[in-house]
Amino acid sequence: MALDFVAGCLGGVAGVLVGHPFDTVKVRLQVQNPEKIIYRGTFHCFQSIIKQESVFGLYKGIGSPMMGLTFINAIVFGVQGNTMRALGQDTPLNQFLAGAAAGAIQCVICCPMELAKTKMQLQGTGEYKSKSKLYRNSPDCLIKIYHKEGIRGVNRGMLATLLRETPAFGFYFLTYDILTRSLGCEPEDNYIIPKLLFAGGMSGITSWLSTYPFDVIKSRIQADGRGGVHKYNGMVDCVRQSYRKEGWRVFTRGLTSTLLRAFPVNAATFASVTLFLMYMRAGEENLEECKAGPTIQ
Template identity: 80%
Template sequence: MDFLAGCIGGAAGVLVGHPFDTVKVRLQVQNVDKPLYRGTYHCFQSIIRQESMFGLYKGIGSPMMGLTFINAIVFGVQGNAMRYLGQDTPMNQFLAGAAAGAIQCVICCPMELAKTRMQMQGTGEKKSKRKLYKNSLDCLARIYKREGLLGVNRGMVTTLIRETPCFGVYFLTYDLLTRSIGCEPGDSYVIPKLLFAGGMSGVTCWLSTYPVDVIKTRFQADGVGGVYQYNSIADCVRQSVRKEGLRVFTRGLTSTLLRAFPVNAVTFATVTLVLMYARGAEEPKECESETPGGDRHTGHPACDLSLGGVTPT
């Protein structure tokens, strides 16, 4: 049931946060010499005016499709890692989260590649005159046909560099926050506290790895239409810094942080409500809960209602 709750909560988070992700991607990869957007708000306005509201949801099929697999991987790795480490401590939370983040990249990287390519398709057009990709699956199929497995896994190194510490920081921050604000049995504010902890954890983990995300996005967006600008990740970093300076590493950060808190809050709310409904309770009755891997632990003062493997976004 924890797995199902995590999947439903993750889907809700994707629906809420995808428009912000589209804006982030557009800002990260736009040409600095001829920028289409002046900032986050202008980007939102332009996409809606030029491409309609549906333009904000381009590429949503990819994260929706990959969600179940990502949750399955992270649940299993997180649970087994915590069981292997034995004690529920902040450091172990970081290590278990980092391990989960690294392994789920097998699904995350191709998923985000398709999402990025779809989000960039038809920029500034209400109805694309020529669509390179029909949908996310068609996008991956075409990339595989043209470039093989290496093409489908383009950006894997940057994804690993981003996801491993990102998940570790997320679980560590969530653990520290829930311990400090106190989620005690019978506390009437337990759900708002969990939402706050989840939202702040999402913000913190994005701040810790955001520069890597900029390079990952640029590297994965490169090659649309068969035209490549970067020879390697190092070349991407070198060209980006040379043209735009260090400010390049903060492109799209505003929309990312605006997205991080509500997405994690909505995800937590959904997970909590699904678990409460499934357990036939009106509110969390105890702080003893199952870990993602199925073990039970009582060392944590907070109810263990994590995102269930959804990438903090």
């Protein structure tokens, strides 16, 4: 239904505005050189960015997710809603399958968008601070990558993105469905908004915890190639090198900022989507009643 897509767009805008600063911190922590540590942790990274680049530094690269995530959320909620209707029964398994299908399909847009976002977030920072800026904005970034590396370059990190998004969105929608049912989220409930915010926030946390190591690998692959030097030959090589140099903890790097971001972002996203759908569907029901005319007793 069209309503699912519109609701997804609104949820995407709300999520980006709330969560992009946390994402900037996460990416910088994930890809910083272990031999030249710049940020000691999540809060130090926040402080350093604001001190050195002002608060606007936290919003570097927001153009790509603002354009992409609104559309991605439209696809995610649209595909999930239509898949659920196609599957017929509203069961936990079908919630997971519908979410996984939505997660896999949106990777076509998500991967290039996150590539541009990562390049923009890292541009002019750390060991590359002295280098001139290569990209004016996110579209310019993707265009230049395409001209240099072709479609393969624009889709760098696609396998890691698929392995992250497919199961993660399955757990995302499954968790939200279980929590909203157990909390009794009904339109007439006076406490529906805090309940939806809690359910959405916890869904986001569960989703990220389920596949976070793949996100670290994706970020490293997409950040690779700065200065024209590529360190990784692929996802497996990235895993091998990262583990050999930094141990297993490397696959949890940036997790704190990610979880801090996940709760408010997904609380805002799911609450916006659910409330919009409730409002619009209630309006449709009222319209149908008006068209039907008065009931004769």
